[in-house]
Amino acid sequence: MGVPLIVNDAVAGAMTFVGRSMSRYVKENLEFAETLASRTALAVENAIVYQEARDALKAKDEFLTVLAHEIRGPITSIHLCVQAMTSSTATASDMPKMLAIIEREDRRLSGFVNELVDLRKIQSGQIQFALEEVALGDVVREAVDSLSTELAESRSALSITMEGRPVGQWDKYGLRQVVTNLLSNAIKFGDGKPLVVGFREDQGKTILQVTDHGIGIEAEKLDEIFNPFQRGVPVRNYGGLGLGLYIARTIVEGLGGNIRVQSKPKEGTTFTVELRNTGTL
Amino acid sequence: MTNNPTILVVEDDADIRELMSIALERSGFSIILAADGAEALAQLHKGPEPGLILLDLMMPRMDGEQFLKELRESRFRDTPVVILSGHVSAQKKANELQVEHCLMKPVEFGELLRTVKHFVRPRQQRDVA
Numbered sequence: 001m002g003v004p005l006i007v008n009d010a011v012a013g014a015m016t017f018v019g020r021s022m023s024r025y026v027k028e029n030l031e032f033a034e035t036l037a038s039r040t041a042l043a044v045e046n047a048i049v050y051q052e053a054r055d056a057l058k059a060k061d062e063f064l065t066v067l068a069h070e071i072r073g074p075i076t077s078i079h080l081c082v083q084a085m086t087s088s089t090a091t092a093s094d095m096p097k098m099l100a101i102i103e104r105e106d107r108r109l110s111g112f113v114n115e116l117v118d119l120r121k122i123q124s125g126q127i128q129f130a131l132e133e134v135a136l137g138d139v140v141r142e143a144v145d146s147l148s149t150e151l152a153e154s155r156s157a158l159s160i161t162m163e164g165r166p167v168g169q170w171d172k173y174g175l176r177q178v179v180t181n182l183l184s185n186a187i188k189f190g191d192g193k194p195l196v197v198g199f200r201e202d203q204g205k206t207i208l209q210v211t212d213h214g215i216g217i218e219a220e221k222l223d224e225i226f227n228p229f230q231r232g233v234p235v236r237n238y239g240g241l242g243l244g245l246y247i248a249r250t251i252v253e254g255l256g257g258n259i260r261v262q263s264k265p266k267e268g269t270t271f272t273v274e275l276r277n278t279g280t281l
Numbered sequence: 282m283t284n285n286p287t288i289l290v291v292e293d294d295a296d297i298r299e300l301m302s303i304a305l306e307r308s309g310f311s312i313i314l315a316a317d318g319a320e321a322l323a324q325l326h327k328g329p330e331p332g333l334i335l336l337d338l339m340m341p342r343m344d345g346e347q348f349l350k351e352l353r354e355s356r357f358r359d360t361p362v363v364i365l366s367g368h369v370s371a372q373k374k375a376n377e378l379q380v381e382h383c384l385m386k387p388v389e390f391g392e393l394l395r396t397v398k399h400f401v402r403p404r405q406q407r408d409v410a
Binding site: 073078079083090153235 | 295297300339369370387
């Protein structure tokens with residue numbers, strides 16, 4: 001006699017009962033077997049829930065560790081600047097450089113706070129879009145401007161290719177964040193090689209592509225990189241909160257579009273965003 | 282050139298690298314900069330030999346731990362190393378890796394200088410050795 005083990009509404013296995021030869025199973029035996037199977041299934045379900053809760057807590061712990069580390073970088077720079085300025089270490093000619101560093105690090109810190117606020121908004125379903133007429137070219141230019149220092153340091157050359165002048169009903173702040181997140185990843189993982197940001201109109205849709213020729217992403221990681229706290233590379237080599245692509249995907253999908261990735265290790269990565277020019281909502 | 286001891290600063294954050302070099306240079310040290318472990322190894326072999334290595338742990342290409350492994354197998358194995366990291370378990374890691382000292386980010390200017398002065402190996406000592 002066999003009874004199914006049903007875990008989370010799906011058959012996860014079966015319990016088989018073997019009796020003495022010639023004996024017959026009666027209705028009570030079946031009821032007993034079914035009760036035993038359902039209790040076993042419940043135990044398996046509990047074990048799964050427990051494992052998931054433990055994994056979630058572990059992910060949160062790891063995230064807090066990364067967050068603390070990422071915040072310490074800019075704070076260290078600001079700290080050293082202020083101390084150099086208040087002691088006699090820095091001279092008058094160092095001041096413009098020092099102020100530029102403080103400004104940049106302040107922006108980095110604000111960026112982390114914005115990512116955390118976005119994460120909270122997404123997870124509590126509070127993300128809202130203000131649709132207005134937006135030219136993608138303007139958004140790309142703003143994103144490139146905001147990353148000019150990082151771009152210069154990376155030694156990657158950036159080329160921008162544009163076909164037409166895509167305009168749509170989009171959320172400007174959200175779209176800028178999508179382009180900024182994709183471009184800052186391209187800079188970070190681009191290994192100093194050329195980067196391309198291209199966008200074009202295609203039958204009522206706008207296609208945006210961000211390509212690098214850097215370290216690439218292994219095939220088995222490609223499905224995970226859009227999930228929160230996931231990263232395509234070890235955190236000990238590349239920092240960041242592991243939220244950029246998750247936030248980008250949420251915004252793109254919220255605007256009725258989609259985002260996909262193509263990548264080959266050591267050859268590079270292309271992210272493609274497809275947006276309807278009308279937007280949604 | 283000067284006879285000041287040389288410090289090799291291995292740090293992927295360009296701003297921190299620059300500020301370290303300002304702070305240490307004005308305090309009389311010569312500075313060599315590297316953005317990751319691989320660059321640091323190249324700098325070591327190019328010379329001059331540093332009297333101390335200030336090492337970050339999390340870096341692209343080659344992280345601090347891997348760098349230390351390679352350092353210990355090289356002729357520079359006895360160079361004093363001070364870890365400078367923002368990672369919560371940096372102190373534990375520093376103990377495991379048996380380096381001279383560990384400084385946590387954000388670091389105080391005075392503490393940085395005191396630590397460097399304490400652990401740096403003067404030129405003469407290395408030349409005799």
